[in-house]
Amino acid sequence: xxxxxxxxxxxxxxxxxxxxxxxxxxxxxxxxxxxxxxxxxxxxxxxxxxxxxxxxxxxxxxxxxxxxxxxxxxxxxxxx
Numbered sequence: 001x002x003x004x005x006x007x008x009x010x011x012x013x014x015x016x017x018x019x020x021x022x023x024x025x026x027x028x029x030x031x032x033x034x035x036x037x038x039x040x041x042x043x044x045x046x047x048x049x050x051x052x053x054x055x056x057x058x059x060x061x062x063x064x065x066x067x068x069x070x071x072x073x074x075x076x077x078x079x080x
Contacts, residue, residue, distance in 0.1 A: 017025070 020028075
C-alpha cells in the first residue's frame, strides 16, 4: 500500500479527473503536443540555418599591400 500501488494511482487519477474534467485535460494535452511540435520545428530551423551558414564561404582575404612604414626621423634630439 505504498506510493506505487495500483489503488493509489487510480484514486489520484479520479481526483484529477474530478478537478479538471475530461475536456480540460484533453485541451492541456493538445497544447502540450503543439508545444512539442513547435520545439521540434525550431530545432530543425536552427539546424538548417547552421548548415546554410557553413555552406557560405567567407570572402577571400584582400592582399595586404600596405605601404612600408615611413622611416623614423634620425635627427639628433640632443642638439649636439
